[in-house]
Amino acid sequence: MGITGKNGMNRRAFIKAGMVGTATALIAPPVLAEELKKMAGTEHPAFPAPVYRTLGRTGLKITVVSFGAMLTPEPEVIRVAIDQGVNYIDTARKYMGGKNEEIVGRAVKGMRDKLFIATKTLPESKTKTEIIRDVETSLKALGTDHIDVIQLHNLTDKERIFFADTREALALLKKEGKVRFCGVTTHKNETEVLNALVDDPDRFFDTCLVKYNFTVGKEVAVAIKRAASAGIGIIAMKTQAGGYDTSALGRITPHQAALKWAIQDPSVTAAIPGMKNIAQLREDIAVMGMPFNYADVRRLDRYAEAIAPFYCNFCGSCESGCPRGVEISTINRALMYVEGGYRDLSLARETYAELPRQATAAACIDCEGCAARCVNGLNISARMDRARAVLA
Numbered sequence: 001m002g003i004t005g006k007n008g009m010n011r012r013a014f015i016k017a018g019m020v021g022t023a024t025a026l027i028a029p030p031v032l033a034e035e036l037k038k039m040a041g042t043e044h045p046a047f048p049a050p051v052y053r054t055l056g057r058t059g060l061k062i063t064v065v066s067f068g069a070m071l072t073p074e075p076e077v078i079r080v081a082i083d084q085g086v087n088y089i090d091t092a093r094k095y096m097g098g099k100n101e102e103i104v105g106r107a108v109k110g111m112r113d114k115l116f117i118a119t120k121t122l123p124e125s126k127t128k129t130e131i132i133r134d135v136e137t138s139l140k141a142l143g144t145d146h147i148d149v150i151q152l153h154n155l156t157d158k159e160r161i162f163f164a165d166t167r168e169a170l171a172l173l174k175k176e177g178k179v180r181f182c183g184v185t186t187h188k189n190e191t192e193v194l195n196a197l198v199d200d201p202d203r204f205f206d207t208c209l210v211k212y213n214f215t216v217g218k219e220v221a222v223a224i225k226r227a228a229s230a231g232i233g234i235i236a237m238k239t240q241a242g243g244y245d246t247s248a249l250g251r252i253t254p255h256q257a258a259l260k261w262a263i264q265d266p267s268v269t270a271a272i273p274g275m276k277n278i279a280q281l282r283e284d285i286a287v288m289g290m291p292f293n294y295a296d297v298r299r300l301d302r303y304a305e306a307i308a309p310f311y312c313n314f315c316g317s318c319e320s321g322c323p324r325g326v327e328i329s330t331i332n333r334a335l336m337y338v339e340g341g342y343r344d345l346s347l348a349r350e351t352y353a354e355l356p357r358q359a360t361a362a363a364c365i366d367c368e369g370c371a372a373r374c375v376n377g378l379n380i381s382a383r384m385d386r387a388r389a390v391l392a
């Protein structure tokens with residue numbers, strides 16, 4: 001029997017409505033939209049059997065495509081994923097100003113023993129008091145007595161890994177049973193962060209949520225393999241390289257190919273693509289068990305060409321050439337949140353606002369010419385102009 005919510009819509013009806021009515025621009029091509037309508041008309045829409053891998057030394061067995069909840073507005077979407085065997089949900093204290101954890105909490109109510117929850121402390125939290133405050137707040141928002149994986153949010157170098165106050169707080173929370181495992185997340189300088197986790201004599205952190213997609217350099221893959229070999233559980237994010245809507249591929253989206261690229265790596269336990277609705281959920285979890293083939297390679301080649309004029313892979317190499325110390329990669333990440341598949345101006349502006357003013361695109365206004373150079377040929381000056389227009 002379907003589960004009926006307060007609006008009178010049961011689970012089956014919700015799936016149908018989500019597949020037909022909430023597909024975003026990522027899934028908009030006419031043929032795919034028509035296929036979704038056909039599938040929505042079936043009485044029992046088929047989902048693939050879930051595939052599980054072990055998350056490093058934690059021993060947690062999680063679905064290779066797990067749930068990125070950052071922009072999920074409805075708990076019912078998450079509940080459908082759980083019904084289909086997806087058992088790892090990633091959220092954060094800062095997402096939606098704390099509301100995202102509340103959405104996850106409503107989604108998992110009565111189902112907590114079927115899944116694992118990962119969340120993150122606030123990016124600026126470092127002291128023992130701040131870390132404990134964040135975790136206590138998250139526990140309340142999530143409606144749970146423990147967090148399976150607590151992560152330090154958005155590390156850009158190795159320094160925060162070794163903060164004594166942070167470690168003391170996390171160790172205390174583990175002792176109290178409020179936290180089971182500890183991890184970090186990183187969009188930038190991933191190689192440095194990953195290697196520091198391995199080189200840490202205490203091996204304090206158990207997992208790393210890392211930006212990993214087909215555009216990254218080989219050094220990141222090498223660092224991921226080294227970390228996985230050391231027992232650190234690797235979870236991939238930003239796997240769809242922005243999820244941009246492009247007509248370059250005609251009626252075929254590149255997003256399944258991009259997701260398959262990431263999880264084909266045996267060093268990666270899982271990926272957590274962001275899923276706003278049932279259509280995105282279906283598209284993403286469908287790749288579990290699918291092979292990555294030559295057609296996927298060609299699809300990604302064409303997608304890479306299409307997004308080259310505006311996609312930044314956040315390597316940060318351009319920033320050493322900027323005399324003003326502008327955080328170009330973070331600014332480009334904020335732009336991706338508004339221009340790519342996220343389509344979220346609030347998230348973009350929140351990310352931009354985290355930067356000190358002297359590191360924003362405002363510092364570029366009186367430059368005669370941009371001294372920073374992108375190794376991939378991105379027009380940095382034009383991107384900073386765009387940031388001032390959209391994000392300020």
